Amino acid sequence: MTLPQTTTDQPSTDEITYNGKVYTKVREGLADILNPVSMTTDQNGSTKQSVFYNPIQQFNRDLSVLAIRAFAEDLAIIRHARHERRLQHLAKEAQNGKKRKRGAPRPAESSIVNESNKVQRLDESTAAVDQDRSIGAAQSLQEPPPVPEPLDEEHDRSTVDISPHCHAAVAGERPQQTNGQLGELENDRVSSEHAQVHAEPNPPNPKHGSSVDVVPPFRILDALSATGLRALRYAKEITHVTSVTANDISAPATASIKLNVEYNGLVKKIHPTTGDAKALMGHVVNPGKEPFHVVDLDPYGTAAPFFDVAVQAVADGGLLCVTCTDAGIYASVGWPEKTFSQYGGLPWKGPQGHEAGLRLVLHAVATSAARYGLAIEPLASLNIDFYVRLFVRVRRSPVEVKCLAGKTMVVYNCDHGCGAFRIQYLAQTREREAKNGDKFHNHSLAQGPTATPLCEHCGFKTHLAGPMWGGPLHNPHFLKRVLGLLPSLDSKVYGTIPRIEGMLTLALNETLFQDPPEMESVESAAAEPFASLDPALRDPHPFFINPSTLSRTLRCSRPSDAAFRGALLRLGYRATRSHTEPGSIRTDAPWHIIWEIMREWVRQKHPIKEGAITNGMAGWEIMQKDRSRRQFNAAKQELRNILDGTENADTLRDRLEAALHRISKGSTEVVNGQDDDGTSGATVVSGEHEELKVVFDEKLGKEAAGKKMVRYQQNPRAEWGPMSRAKAGH
Numbered sequence: 001m002t003l004p005q006t007t008t009d010q011p012s013t014d015e016i017t018y019n020g021k022v023y024t025k026v027r028e029g030l031a032d033i034l035n036p037v038s039m040t041t042d043q044n045g046s047t048k049q050s051v052f053y054n055p056i057q058q059f060n061r062d063l064s065v066l067a068i069r070a071f072a073e074d075l076a077i078i079r080h081a082r083h084e085r086r087l088q089h090l091a092k093e094a095q096n097g098k099k100r101k102r103g104a105p106r107p108a109e110s111s112i113v114n115e116s117n118k119v120q121r122l123d124e125s126t127a128a129v130d131q132d133r134s135i136g137a138a139q140s141l142q143e144p145p146p147v148p149e150p151l152d153e154e155h156d157r158s159t160v161d162i163s164p165h166c167h168a169a170v171a172g173e174r175p176q177q178t179n180g181q182l183g184e185l186e187n188d189r190v191s192s193e194h195a196q197v198h199a200e201p202n203p204p205n206p207k208h209g210s211s212v213d214v215v216p217p218f219r220i221l222d223a224l225s226a227t228g229l230r231a232l233r234y235a236k237e238i239t240h241v242t243s244v245t246a247n248d249i250s251a252p253a254t255a256s257i258k259l260n261v262e263y264n265g266l267v268k269k270i271h272p273t274t275g276d277a278k279a280l281m282g283h284v285v286n287p288g289k290e291p292f293h294v295v296d297l298d299p300y301g302t303a304a305p306f307f308d309v310a311v312q313a314v315a316d317g318g319l320l321c322v323t324c325t326d327a328g329i330y331a332s333v334g335w336p337e338k339t340f341s342q343y344g345g346l347p348w349k350g351p352q353g354h355e356a357g358l359r360l361v362l363h364a365v366a367t368s369a370a371r372y373g374l375a376i377e378p379l380a381s382l383n384i385d386f387y388v389r390l391f392v393r394v395r396r397s398p399v400e401v402k403c404l405a406g407k408t409m410v411v412y413n414c415d416h417g418c419g420a421f422r423i424q425y426l427a428q429t430r431e432r433e434a435k436n437g438d439k440f441h442n443h444s445l446a447q448g449p450t451a452t453p454l455c456e457h458c459g460f461k462t463h464l465a466g467p468m469w470g471g472p473l474h475n476p477h478f479l480k481r482v483l484g485l486l487p488s489l490d491s492k493v494y495g496t497i498p499r500i501e502g503m504l505t506l507a508l509n510e511t512l513f514q515d516p517p518e519m520e521s522v523e524s525a526a527a528e529p530f531a532s533l534d535p536a537l538r539d540p541h542p543f544f545i546n547p548s549t550l551s552r553t554l555r556c557s558r559p560s561d562a563a564f565r566g567a568l569l570r571l572g573y574r575a576t577r578s579h580t581e582p583g584s585i586r587t588d589a590p591w592h593i594i595w596e597i598m599r600e601w602v603r604q605k606h607p608i609k610e611g612a613i614t615n616g617m618a619g620w621e622i623m624q625k626d627r628s629r630r631q632f633n634a635a636k637q638e639l640r641n642i643l644d645g646t647e648n649a650d651t652l653r654d655r656l657e658a659a660l661h662r663i664s665k666g667s668t669e670v671v672n673g674q675d676d677d678g679t680s681g682a683t684v685v686s687g688e689h690e691e692l693k694v695v696f697d698e699k700l701g702k703e704a705a706g707k708k709m710v711r712y713q714q715n716p717r718a719e720w721g722p723m724s725r726a727k728a729g730h
Contacts, residue, residue, distance in 0.1 A: 018263065028058055029065065029493050031232035033260045059496040060298075060389055061230055064321060065237050066489075066500065067380060067391045068294055070481040071319045072218055072240035075293070077529050079216055220244045221284075221292040221313065223277040223306065224299045228257035228270070235269045237493075245292070247273045247280050277306060281313035291315040298323040302330075304342045304361075307368040311376075316396045319379075322365065325387040330357035348465040349415040352543045354383045355473075355580045356411070359542070361388055362469035366404055375400035377532055380482070381473040382503060383580040385713075391478075393532075400535035402443055403429050407538045409470035412451035417460025417618040418553050420591045421543065422451040425470060429536045441536050457595055457625075458553075458618035472511050472539050477530035479508045502709035506579035512541045512588050544584040550598050554619040555612035559601050559696065561585065566701025567597050567694050575701070582712040593692075599626045600694035635659075 014025045015037060023034035218240045222231040224247070231246035246257045254274040261270045273280060277297075284291055295314050297303040303310075303322050314320050324330065329339050331353040339347045343364040348356035358381050366376050377393045406429030412422045425446050432442045455462055483504050491497055551558040559567075564585060565575040573589040587594075602608055603626065613619040638659050646652040 018259075026055070028055075028061065028229060029233045030236040031229060031260075031264055033227045033229050033232070034256075034263055035227075056385070059384065059499055060323065060387075061233060062494045062496045063382075063389065063500055064230065064296065065233050066482050066485055066494075067321070068220070068234065068319065069238045069240075070478065070485060071294070071379075071391075071393075072238055074481065074529050075218070075317075076216075076240060077527065081529075215242060217242045217290075217293075219290070219292045220294040220296065221281070222246045222296050222298075223281065223310070224248060224297065225257055225272075226253050228260045228272070230296060230298065231257070231270050232260060232264050232266065235266050236264065241269070244270045245273060245280075246270055247275065247277055249274070249276055278309050281306070281309040285309065285312045292318065294319045294321065296321040300325065302326045302342055304364055307365050308371075311365065311369040311374050311394055312372055314394045316394075318394055320365070320376075320390075320392045320394050322361065322390040322392065323387055324361055327354070327357065327386055327388075330360050330388070345466045345468045346464060348411065348413060349463070350413060350419055351546050351549055351581055351584070352421075354388075355543055355578065356465055356468060358383055358388050358390075358473060358580070359468035359470070360466075361390060362392075362471075362473075363408065363467060365390070365392060366408075366469060369394060370401045370404050373398040373401055375404070375535060377475060377535070378469075378471070378473055379475045379478040380504070380507065382507060384503070397535070399441075403441060403536040405429075406441075406443060406536055407469070407471040408467050409542075410464055410466035411468070411543075412449070412462040413465050414455040414458065414460055414462050414618075416463075417455050418458040418595070418622060419545075419549050420455055420457050420595075422462075422591075423470070423542065424448055424450045425538070426467060431536070455618075457591060458621040460618055470538050470542060472513075472533060472537060474507050474511065475530065475533055476508055476511070479504050481530055483508070499710045499713055502711045503579055505709060506577055506711055509576050510578050510586055511539060512574050512576065512586060541586060541588045544578040544581060544586045545594060546581065546584050548583055550594070554598055554602060554608060554622065556598075556602050556608050557606040559598075559605070560698065562698040562701040562703075563601075563696040564597070564701065566697035566699070567600075569700050570695045570697050571597075571692065577711070579711075595622055595625070596692060597694055599623065600692075601696065602626075604694075605696065 013027075016023055016025045016034070018034060022037050024037050026033050026035060220231070220234050220241055220243070222228070222234070222244060225231055226248060228246045231244045234241055235244045246261070248254050248257065251274055254272050257270075257272040261267055261272060281295070283289065291313055293315050295310050295318070297306050297310055297320070299306070302324050304324070307322075310320060310322075326342075329335060330343055330347060333347050333349045333353075336346050339345065339360065343360040344367055345360045345363055347353060347360065362376075362378055362381060369376050373396060375395050375397045377395070378390065379393055380389075380391045382389050405427035406425060408426045410424050410426070412424065414420045428444045428446050430442050430444075432440055434440060451462060453462065454460065483501065486497055486501055489497055494500075547561065547564050548558050561583065568575045568585075568587055568589055571589070571593065573587055573593070575585050575587045575589075578584040578586050589597075599622070602623070608619075608623070613623065639656070642652065642655045642659055646655055
């Protein structure tokens with residue numbers, strides 16, 4: 001259902017005086033930002049912003065908070081499970097009386113219970129030694145040093161510049177130790193004074209020598225922060241967050257961030273920096289620095305220049321969040337050379353252009369990561385209004401990187417004709433079994449091409465789009481986790497809950513897996529980390545069809561969604577919606593079945609007006625393959641073949657009588673280009689289409705009645721879009 005914008009609460013605004021200056025206070029979520037009321041307007045009446053703020057993207061920010069929260073909770077489950085396994089291991093060692101190493105404390109069950117905080121640090125440290133740069137690297141093998149005293153107010157609220165002498169304030173230098181890995185773990189436990197303790201610390205126990213309990217770090221980088229609104233909301237609304245770095249290259253923007261951080265009382269958790277985001281992330285990649293658990297890229301325009309360094313700045317198993325607002329590049333064929341230079345592929349012309357744009361951006365991220373042995377898994381990839389928003393998990397796995405070619409595709413698109421398309425993957429990936437029973441993937445070249453130069457349905461030329469990402473756009477387990485958070489949310493804090501629910505529900509159901517993954521129950525979701533998909537898995541049926549586009553090709557009235565879905569379901573195919581386009585239908589039916597359904601729609605329900613389509617049009621060629629017309633043309637061709645290939649009158653009479661008999665029975669067939677009697681010809685009378693019984697069952701195709709959702713939101717106001725870029729000095 002498509003509804004107007006009646007569900008999103010516009011951010012509340014008030015005029016206040018702070019530090020002797022008048023500001024407009026904007027409240028979104030739990031955060032407040034201050035904008036100067038003296039901002040000027042241009043000749044069109046639009047506000048000139050010195051620091052960019054777009055209230056239209058509240059949906060983006062609400063969704064991002066929930067996605068990162070779901071990811072953080074999943075990480076907490078992983079850390080807790082690892083801690084429990086370590087406790088059990090130590091308890092077993094103590095029970096069996098395992099010999100202690102020289103200098104190690106005497107094991108006892110009581111000490112295991114009393115010193116569980118030490119065990120947790122030991123557990124996570126051991127896991128980090130096994131997996132370098134792992135998200136699980138959270139605690140140190142050593143006793144934690146005292147939490148540093150807070151700096152004086154003036155210094156603590158100062159803006160941090162990105163320069164060689166202050167990089168430690170951004171990512172933290174590792175302390176010098178004999179074991180380099182232990183140094184990394186120690187720094188991950190307390191990267192600097194920025195590591196915060198959320199819970200009340202346990203009092204020191206002189207008997208056991210226990211220290212304060214330090215919360216495992218969860219660091220976020222808001223690389224292009226502008227007003228700092230995202231950083232403020234992450235710090236206030238996600239309890240697992242220990243540190244947020246809010247960076248912007250603009251000095252006025254950083255000053256605005258500092259102002260808003262002070263006003264919200266988050267000077268110890270949010271750390272403003274001024275500088276190039278690529279330089280900041282590149283510095284984190286250097287040895288001795290700690291990566292971020294979440295990197296958020298939300299630029300004005302494309303995020304492509306940041307991909308290469310961003311995938312390296314994310315911790316192993318961390319989350320990369322990407323926004324691209326240049327839909328005129330990735331979803332339009334106006335500048336294909338620009339699309340290729342930005343995203344490494346060519347755009348798609350047609351209704352599917354925005355989904356193709358999503359896949360082009362994913363392709364750019366995946367290829368950037370693959371150069372460094374990093375594999376990506378899209379958790380959610382959404383086309384929203386005028387931009388795309390991606391949530392991608394990044395893992396260090398050279399084995400998974402090998403599967404990338406097998407799920408990278410180009411598309412042959414009949415963009416000037418009927419709109420049909422055909423997929424061509426660049427490589428083949430097959431699962432094999434080793435002699436010991438282990439599974440592995442075998443990679444080989446793909447056979448091509450999968451399409452002819454001319455469309456098989458209408459005879460028009462096809463054009464290439466891609467290469468682009470051919471894997472799933474979403475992890476359904478992750479989407480279900482985010483949807484599970486919605487019932488407990490306050491609609492006054494998250495004003496876009498109805499739209500989040502509608503869009504994520506569409507995304508959850510839009511991938512037509514051959515073997516759908518088993519979905520977890522609500523109970524298990526609270527105790528188990530969400531599952532990852534097979535790294536070699538392809539999206540079995542990418543892209544969608546639109547009955548409106550099909551009807552325009554044939555110049556006929558449009559079948560209702562329920563009627564078209566009912567026809568597909570009666571034939572044994574599946575049908576669902578796509579979140580990227582209203583009125584879309586994703587199906588596993590091949591194109592010749594889709595066009596046969598449309599021909600039957602014309603024949604049974606709504607005949608085409610005479611003269612609406614003429615020879616040379618795509619619709620004309622498609623309608624020539626109508627059942628009755630095919631039978632007539634085939635009969636004519638058969639009779640012509642008999643006349644041309646027979647010289648004896650008696651033989652001619654016999655063959656004509658036999659042909660007329662077959663035509664009357666509707667049983668004329670061609671096998672290997674020959675008639676039943678062996679005469680050469682190209683007769684096609686019967687085939688699989690003659691056996692199809694197309695029924696437009698609207699009752700079957702109607703979606704089950706349930707909760708009404710905002711699936712496709714209409715523009716809520718005039719001048720809806722990305723707004724003008726901020727300009728310093730206004």
